[in-house]
Amino acid sequence: MSIDASRLDVVLLEGERWRRTLNVTVPADLVSSERQVLAKQYASQVKLPGFRKGKIPAGIMEKQFGPSLDRKLLDSVINTALQEGLKREELRPISEAEVADLKFEPDEDVMFAISFDVQPTIELSRLGGFSVETPEAVLEEDAVDQVVARLQEQHGNWQLVDEGQPTEGTLVDVEILRLGEGEEDAEPQPYEFVLGKGDALPDIEQAIQTLAPGESGEFVVRFPDDFNDEARRGEEQHLKLTLKSIKALELAELTDDFARSMGGFETFQELRDRITEDLTREAQERAESSVRGQLLDSLVDANPFTVPQSMVDRYVDSVLGNPEGVPPEKIAEARSHVTPQAERAVKHFLAIQQIAKTEGLQASEAEIDERVEAIAEANGQTPAEVYASLQKAERLESIEREILESKVFKFLKAQSNIE
Secondary structure: OOOOHHHOEEEEEEOOOOEEEEEEEEOHHHHHHHHHHHHHHHHHHOOOOOOOOOOOOHHHHHHHHHHHHHHHHHHHHHHHHHHHHHHHHOOOEOOOOEEEEEEOOOOOOEEEEEEEEEOOOOOOOOOOOOEEOOOOOOOOOOHHHHHHHHHHHHOOEEEEEOOOOOOOOOEEEEEEEEEOOOOOOOOOEEEEEEOOOOOOOHHHHHHHOOOOOOOEEEEEEEOOOOOOOHHHOOOEEEEEEEEEEEEEEEOOOOOHHHHHHOOOOOOHHHHHHHHHHHHHHHHHHHHHHHHHHHHHHHHHHHOOOOOOHHHHHHHHHHHHOOOOOOOHHHHHHHHHHHHHHHHHHHHHHHHHHHHHHHOOOOOOHHHHHHHHHHHHHHHOOOHHHHHHHHHHOOOHHHHHHHHHHHHHHHHHHHHOEEO
């Protein structure tokens, strides 16, 4: 670009929550000279019927391409001003630059403001002396039995029931036909679901339980008052229900053969022991997670600091995803509910990063290799295969972050009283 960046008037304003604004003034003569350069470039490249390339009169060029020239000119000026301002003030933006208050008139100075968030700088003067309770990592009395019961269900077989009426837990095959005005040519729709799982309206499930295989009946069903779609709450429909078949689940027998079908077990007792080990480890991990959360909460409460709004917004977006078809008011309600948690999470993240920096903590290549080898052994793969899959899924950084966070928490626990 031909604009002399050193002649730009750039004033930095510091806003709240690490918001920074560059107020820029570009002298009119610089704008004019840059526009002339762009106009010559356009004239040498464009073609118009009746004119030779490069010989189009200035008036016609202005009429045909004036708006395009202005847009290109402003893009060029704004980008130059942004780069110059960042260089002068030694700023590191972490959000998209937003342009506002643009004043662009012929033969006058161009003025505008560029706003963005910068990487926050935080100080943690107190790192310890906190009292934290470790919750007891105890299994619920029937926790193992619940897991075994789920495995029984998952590996059971559905057996056809010829007589009787369906009950909760049975698999029903039904046809549902909507009756009423405008439904004369409608076709019955087939459905298959397990009663009692909440896959159908309560009134529909109750109606089905009055039928035997091969029977039909007409029913008026009502949408409950807590139905997800508010517009349909309390709505009534006239339906014809036909029960095609009933199936009951025959649970798998808890034998050594059943354990062997799970893979890696010789006896059913070995399977129970592994389930107990896994649940115990999960309980210990939850207890450790609680300690970490308490430490971080105490840390950020003892060292108050603000975080950029853009970081909070990105975290909220990652939690909510892309909720297509959800009414805007519902999305706004969800965002307001998640935002306080998101702000807390961002503070936790920044505190961890700051401690790692000040204490010189990092994940070494040997530690990453060790973690990869452990994953490989647990999954029956080679370290090279695990590395390739982690790189493809862009998860190597998450392994490094886990190791780093573990070191930070080890440091923090040593500074406080863990009861």
